[in-house]
Amino acid sequence: MTASLPRASVRETLAVTAGVLAPMLAQGVIVRRPAMTVLADRLQTDRRAAAILRGLRDRHGAGPVLLRIPGRDLAVVLDAGDVDRLLAGAPHPFTPANREKRSALRHVQPFGVLISDDAGRTVRRPWNEDVLDHGADLHRLHERLVRVVEEETDALAAEPVLTWDRFHQVFWRIVRRVALGDPARDDERVTELMTLLRAQANWAFLRPRSTRRLRELGRRLQAYVADADPLSLAGVVARTPAAPGTAPVGQIPHWLFAFDAAGIAAYRALALLAAHPDVLAAVREEDPADQRGLRPLARASVLESVRLWPTTMVILRDSVEDTEWAGRRARAGTGFAVASSFFHRDEENLPWADRFEPEIWLDGRAEASRALVPFSAGPARCPGRTLVLDLTSELVAAVVRDRGLTLSGPRRLDGGAPLPRTLAHTRLEFRG
C-alpha cells in the first residue's frame, strides 16, 4: 500500500495557518476588507507566507504537504509542475467546486459554473465561454467598451488627484454599462447588493444565506436581460442559446463579483506605470490600429499587475478520487491549495520575480513558466480573461492618455528596489 502524502507537523501547520491562510482570510477571500488589506501591506504578509512555504518545501520535498487540520485533508502545493497537473486535471480528478469555495460562493452565486457539479459544469462552462468570447483576442463588444471607457474616464482628466474611491466609482459605471447595459449605469443598488452578499460569503459556512438579497439581485439581473441593451453582456446573454440547466442569469453574479478584481488589477497597473515612466511613455504611444485592435503593452502591464499581486490569492481544488504524487497517495476528497503569489514571486526560479517586467507576457517567458496562473489554467481557466484584458487595457490606456500620473500615496514602487509583495490598492493615489 502506498504511503500517504507527507504530513506537516503541528508546529508547521500552525505556521501555515497563521502566516499563509489567516492573512488571506482576514483580507477577505471573496471581498476585500480595506483595513485588513492595509494591515497586510504594512506587515508584507505575502513575504512571510512565501518563507513559510519555502521552509515546508525544504523539509518535506516538493510534493504536496498535508496540513494537520482536524476533519479536513488539506494539502499545500509547493511545486510548479504540480500546479500544472492540478489545474490541467479539472474537473476530474480535481474539481474546482471545492468544499470551501462552495460554502463561500453559494451566498452570492449559487448557480455559478465555478461551484457547479459535473452536470451543471457540462452545460455552464461552454455557455460562459461562448458569451465571454473565451480565447478570442478581443471581446465582440470591443468597440462598445472602448466608447464606454472613453466617456466615463473623460471626467478624470481634469481632476488633480485620482484616489481609489474615485477610480472605483468610475470603474463600476463602466462595468454596469458593459455588463448590464446603459440603463444600469447608475444602478448602484446592484453593486451594493453584490458587496453585501460577498461580505457574507467571506464568512462562508459561519453565516446563513440571505435569500432576500439573493432574490432581489436575481430580479434586477433578470430585468436587465429581459429588456436587454443589445450592446451589453446582458444583450449577448439574451441572444445566446442555453441548454437546459444552464441558468444564464445565474452566471452573471460571478461576472460582477470578478469585475472587482479587474478594477483592482487596472488600478495597480496604473501605479506600476506611474513608477516606470519609460513603459508609461510606450503605453501612451501604443496604437491599436497597428496591432489588430489590441494594446499589447497595456495588456502586459495588467498581466504584470495580477502576477505581482494576484487577485485570486489562493486557487483551491478537491480531488474526487485517490491520486498519486511521486509515489505518495492522497485520498479522494483531499483539498489542494495553490498560494498564487508563492509561485508568481518565486525568486529562486524567476530572475524578474520582484520587478515590473511586462515583456515576459510578450516574449514567451511567462508562458514558459507554468506556475504563473493569475487567471488559473486548464479546463477551468478564467473564461473572462479576454474581456478583462480587453476592458482593462483600454481603461489603463484612456487614463494615462488623458492625465499626468505621479504616484503620491505612501507607497513607492520606483527606484529599483524589489516591489512589495503585498500592496494595498486602496492607499495608492495619483496626482496629475
Ligand code: HEM
Ligand atoms: C482581473 C480579473 C480576473 C482575474 C484575475 C480572474 C481570475 C480567475 C481565476 C484564477 C479563476 C479560477 C478560480 C478557481 O479555479 O477557483 C477564474 C474563474 C472564472 N472567472 Fe475569472 N478572473 C477575473 C475576472 C473575471 C471576469 C470579469 C469574469 C466574467 C466577466 C470572469 C469569469 C470567470 C468565470 C465564469 C470563472 C469560473 C470558470 C470555471 O469554473 O470554469 N472572471 N477567474
